[in-house]
Amino acid sequence: MSATDWLILALRVLIPLGVILTVVPMLGWAERRGAGLIQDRPGPNRVGPFGLLQLPVDAVKFFFKEDVIPTKSDRVLYVLAPGIAVFSALTTFAVIPYGASLPVAGRDIPLIGAELSIGVLYVFALTSLSVYGIVLAGWASNNKFSLMGGLRSSAQIISYELAMTTAAAGVILSSSSLRLPDIVSAQERLWLGFFPRWNVVPQFLGFVVFFVSTFAETNRVPFDLPEADAELVGGYHTEYSAMKFAMFMMAEYVNIVVACALTVTLFFGGWSLPGFHPQGVGGAILSILIFSAKTLFFVLVFIWVRWTLPRFRYDQLMRIGWKALLPLALVNLLWVAGLITMRWL
Amino acid sequence: MIGSIPLGDVLLASGALFTIGLAGALLRRSAISIFLSIEVMMNAANLALIGYGSAMGTREGQIIVFFIIAIAAAEASVGLAIFVALFRHKETIDVNKINLLKW
Amino acid sequence: MTMERLVFDGAAALTILFAGLMVVHPHPVKSVLAVVVSFFGLAVCYVMLSAPFIAAIQVIVYAGAILVLFLFVLMLLNVGEETREREPRPIQRWLSAVALLVFSGMLLGLLRAYGASAPRSLPAVSGDIAPLARLLFSRYLLPFEALSILLLAALVGAFVLAQREKSS
Numbered sequence: 001m002s003a004t005d006w007l008i009l010a011l012r013v014l015i016p017l018g019v020i021l022t023v024v025p026m027l028g029w030a031e032r033r034g035a036g037l038i039q040d041r042p043g044p045n046r047v048g049p050f051g052l053l054q055l056p057v058d059a060v061k062f063f064f065k066e067d068v069i070p071t072k073s074d075r076v077l078y079v080l081a082p083g084i085a086v087f088s089a090l091t092t093f094a095v096i097p098y099g100a101s102l103p104v105a106g107r108d109i110p111l112i113g114a115e116l117s118i119g120v121l122y123v124f125a126l127t128s129l130s131v132y133g134i135v136l137a138g139w140a141s142n143n144k145f146s147l148m149g150g151l152r153s154s155a156q157i158i159s160y161e162l163a164m165t166t167a168a169a170g171v172i173l174s175s176s177s178l179r180l181p182d183i184v185s186a187q188e189r190l191w192l193g194f195f196p197r198w199n200v201v202p203q204f205l206g207f208v209v210f211f212v213s214t215f216a217e218t219n220r221v222p223f224d225l226p227e228a229d230a231e232l233v234g235g236y237h238t239e240y241s242a243m244k245f246a247m248f249m250m251a252e253y254v255n256i257v258v259a260c261a262l263t264v265t266l267f268f269g270g271w272s273l274p275g276f277h278p279q280g281v282g283g284a285i286l287s288i289l290i291f292s293a294k295t296l297f298f299v300l301v302f303i304w305v306r307w308t309l310p311r312f313r314y315d316q317l318m319r320i321g322w323k324a325l326l327p328l329a330l331v332n333l334l335w336v337a338g339l340i341t342m343r344w345l
Numbered sequence: 346m347i348g349s350i351p352l353g354d355v356l357l358a359s360g361a362l363f364t365i366g367l368a369g370a371l372l373r374r375s376a377i378s379i380f381l382s383i384e385v386m387m388n389a390a391n392l393a394l395i396g397y398g399s400a401m402g403t404r405e406g407q408i409i410v411f412f413i414i415a416i417a418a419a420e421a422s423v424g425l426a427i428f429v430a431l432f433r434h435k436e437t438i439d440v441n442k443i444n445l446l447k448w
Numbered sequence: 449m450t451m452e453r454l455v456f457d458g459a460a461a462l463t464i465l466f467a468g469l470m471v472v473h474p475h476p477v478k479s480v481l482a483v484v485v486s487f488f489g490l491a492v493c494y495v496m497l498s499a500p501f502i503a504a505i506q507v508i509v510y511a512g513a514i515l516v517l518f519l520f521v522l523m524l525l526n527v528g529e530e531t532r533e534r535e536p537r538p539i540q541r542w543l544s545a546v547a548l549l550v551f552s553g554m555l556l557g558l559l560r561a562y563g564a565s566a567p568r569s570l571p572a573v574s575g576d577i578a579p580l581a582r583l584l585f586s587r588y589l590l591p592f593e594a595l596s597i598l599l600l601a602a603l604v605g606a607f608v609l610a611q612r613e614k615s616s
Binding site (some may be wrong): 349350351353354355356357358360361362363364365366367368369371372373375377378381382384385388391392395396398399404405406407408410411412414415416417418419420421422423425426427428429430432433 | 559
């Protein structure tokens with residue numbers, strides 16, 4: 001493999017992976033400082049400047065903690081479950097375009113892990129697989145609370161998957177393609193010369209449904225009853241300690257980053273800005289920065305919502321998913337179909 | 346992207362999968378395991394359909410498999426509802442014990 | 449022996465291996481998990497046969513929804529291992545073995561007889577989704593709409609069947 005091939009491998013695979021794995025501890029820090037800000041208290045500020053070293057220190061602590069595997073648990077599945085959760089969270093990022101094409105040594109490298117013809121469907125397939133991580137964790141722990149928490153959590157995820165997929169179907173319909181680079185390109189054009197054709201404007205309902213569903217998919221407040229501390233002891237990760245627990249937490253944060261990146265790509269134009277046509281290496285780097293800024297904004301919204309809203313009861317949660325969000329997503333689909341028929345889109 | 350895969354390979358895989366599913370349906374006693382084996386048999390048929398569809402150069406095979414998967418979803422939900430109702434009454438899903446309609 | 453054929457053979461072997469594990473393992477939950485891996489291998493086979501859409505549908509619907517439903521039912525009903533308290537009558541085992549042998553023989557015979565006239569190798573069909581959708585919404589529109597009615601019927605049926613009896 002030549003130097004160019006290594007560079008392409010790094011750009012398309014290694015760098016996104018490395019960036020996500022580095023962002024996750026920063027996200028943990030941002031969460032705790034943000035919590036402090038909202039709750040009018042300092043947050044971690046003793047370990048390193050502004051508490052920045054708190055998360056690396058926590059990681060070291062997790063690494064050295066005693067790894068307890070309950071005796072009557074199913075050992076293979078117990079160890080496998082956090083792995084499945086992290087795996088499905090990380091591989092989802094492979095299809096998200098995080099920048100414009102980068103010209104290197106005469107070739108244009110698309111800044112995306114894999115350009116699949118099925119694009120968005122790949123993301124939903126991996127979301128379906130992430131359910132197994134949770135169900136297996138709950139069942140393999142040999143603990144009634146874990147089992148109930150695991151079943152509730154997975155029922156929640158598969159219910160909100162429907163609303164999420166139907167909201168995304170509106171975007172797929174307006175972009176006439178399942179491929180995420182095509183969806184980004186469809187949002188690059190302008191209305192009336194200056195307004196970007198971001199999908200959030202004609203499909204605002206779809207955006208709301210999608211964004212709320214991602215909260216439920218990532219088990220975040222206000223939909224985090226299955227893993228809330230005061231409720232089911234800890235839900236599916238009750239019996240997990242040390243590194244495996246850390247892997248579940250990491251999977252949750254990676255899911256948040258990926259969900260925000262997906263929202264940005266589907267509804268807010270991905271790496272594009274109105275009137276900005278990226279040229280060459282500088283343009284590509286600028287597009288990466290734009291994408292990162294947009295994703296960061298939504299991640300901060302996730303953190304903001306967590307420390308602001310109370311959580312839903314489980315039956316309220318399921319009712320919202322089936323009786324409110326799914327019909328709204330279907331209405332959005334009809335609306336988009338109508339817009340396309342009238343040639344306004 | 347996709348090169349050529351000999352049809353013989355596809356059919357052999359499909360046949361072996363079907364035979365294994367048949368063995369499971371004949372030899373297992375739990376009703377859910379029998380149902381699972383039937384699903385495996387259906388997937389073996391799906392593989393053969395897609396293999397032939399690809400061999401003929403059309404997409405009809407994929408369309409038919411699309412319908413089969415949707416029908417399998419409907420059938421699985423109704424079948425599992427039946428099992429749940431059955432279990433509530435008989436406390437078992439061993440098919441040797443569910444024999445009220447036997448001669 | 450091209451790379452594609454190698455990947456296909458590997459995925460098919462994985463599928464068959466885990467399907468075999470499903471048949472052999474006594475605990476139903478482990479069986480279902482073996483089938484999940486098996487279906488995932490099948491999805492890889494579909495991708496190799498130029499059917500990426502069906503591969504995605506297989507993972508989303510079959511491995512990600514139907515088998516999760518199986519797991520839910522198994523976990524909620526707390527179905528244990530298949531006990532060997534009473535051996536099935538030996539005649540059942542013998543008849544099953546005979547049936548399997550006959551069936552395998554038929555299958556191999558058919559493959560040998562008609563396999564010669566089958567296309568030697570598969571020409572490449574492109575993995576585009578748009579032609580598939582066009583076909584689905586033009587020639588196969590009626591089955592598509594009928595399918596939605598079927599799913600509605602299944603939904604209502606499952607709901608009615610799983611209801612607890614009202615104690616009157």
